[in-house]
Amino acid sequence: MNRKIGRSNRKIGRSNRKTCVPFPVSTANLPVYPMNGPLNGLQTKLHEVAFLSNTFVRSPLALSNVEARIFALALGCLHQKQDTLSFRIHFNDITRGGNTGGKQYTELAAAQTRLTQPIINTSLKNGKKRRDAISLFNILSLDEGTNLITGEFNPRLKEHLLDLTGKFTTVELESLLTLKNAHSQRLFWIMRSYHNQTWEEPLPFDTLREWLFGENSDQYTDWTDFNRYVLKPAIEEFRVIGWEVAVTLQRRGRRVEALVFKMTSTQEPLLPVVKAKKVLTLTEIEEFRRMLEATYRELPALYDRLRLDFELKEYQAREVLQNVKDLTAYQAVTKVLHDVRLALASRKPIKSLPAYTLSQLKAVLPVYQLLGAALSTPPKSAVSRAVAATSQAQIREAQERLKFVQEEAPTNLFSEQEKASRTATIEAEIAVLTQGLVS
Secondary structure, eight states, X not given: OOOOTTOTTOEEEETTOSSOOOSSOOOTTSOOOOTTOGGGGOSSOOOSEEEEEHHHHTSOOOOOHHHHHHHHHHHHTOOTTOOOOEEEEEGGGTSOSTTGGGHHHHHHHHHHHHHTSEEEEEEEETTEEEEEEEESEEEEEEETTTTEEEEEEOGGGGGGTSSOOSSEEEEEHHHHHHSOSHHHHHHHHHHHHHHTOSSOOOEEHHHHHHHHHXXXXXXXXXXXXXXXXXXXXXXXXXXXXXXXXXXXXXEETTEEEEEEEEEEEOSOOSSOOOOOOSOOOHHHHHHHHHHHHHHOTTHHHHHHHHHHTSOOOHHHHHHHHHTXXXXXXXXXXXXXXXXXXXXXXXXXXXXXXXXXXXXXXXXHSSSOOOOOSXXXXXXXXXXXXXXXXXXXXXXXXXXXXXXXXXXXXXXTTSOHHHHHHHHHHHHHHHHHHHHHHHO
């Protein structure tokens, strides 16, 4: 029998998770990040977006607040186009206040113990139950000397984590890490997994509880308590980060049987819809690319793929990017491009690759706006933001080089004179970049 995780009749859960930390729970020791960019304040290097397969998202996984933050940060270390499942997380990005009296290390060690318990996979075939156990992490290590958690996801879960091509969910790490507790984070993943569906799918109340609190949990069996202490506080947090959630209840008598969630983004569009001419100069194209990069670092690569791999003209690629106003649209576009590639591989007769690609893209983008005829270049404010973002990235990179020279480099790598010279050079570079930002 095929034991591959991810089949439709399998659930991913966690053993010994019947007792879950009830809500509300203390979040006093967790870092609280402002909405103007929590990723910038982290010591852990993260990507902007985290990915999970829908099978994983819609499975029992009960986590404490500390465990949920470790899991989120670990996901943020993964990149879809890389093959590694390893990660490095700084202690202070999980709990704040340092390791006074060893308290921080004790909290993390307790989370490590629970996170390394086996995941339970259950299935039912011909009326017979099957129960498999698999670890979430291949290894999870705490080092009090470096204040780092290092680890690696179990390679058997790779199909749920990397190189996802369909039936997956994305969340912005900035939004996820702003949420204060584990229940809100899990609900955010679950609701986002339904957000891109074009149909309404009722979610049974008991199933939702199982996904949040674990199999056979007796947590919040009463709808009134669940709504008051779990759902409503989470929805209020979602509103703060730019998501409105409408909940429709399906009842049998007085009992709530299922819920239908509808999420609506209230965030400002990533790209302003502006009139543009069909032919840009090289300088204008470069300015447009800077604006894309300032908006979302993956957009310039998408712009290039549309032109080079799918043979769209420059103005057509720009037109597509103009209609990518949020991450949902970005995800839809990348999925279309993947499907077009599959169509080509299957030798489907396609007379014109760019025309076929455009027709497929227009079908998934809700309101496809064409480029106007009037001449217009990207707004100066957008270009200024792009330049500022580039300078900030250069400053961070220089600071990392400085830290390496001063603290992390092996003692025999530089002489004292060379170390002093490199330090002075990098500090001068940082000063120039900082002055440029101020001016």
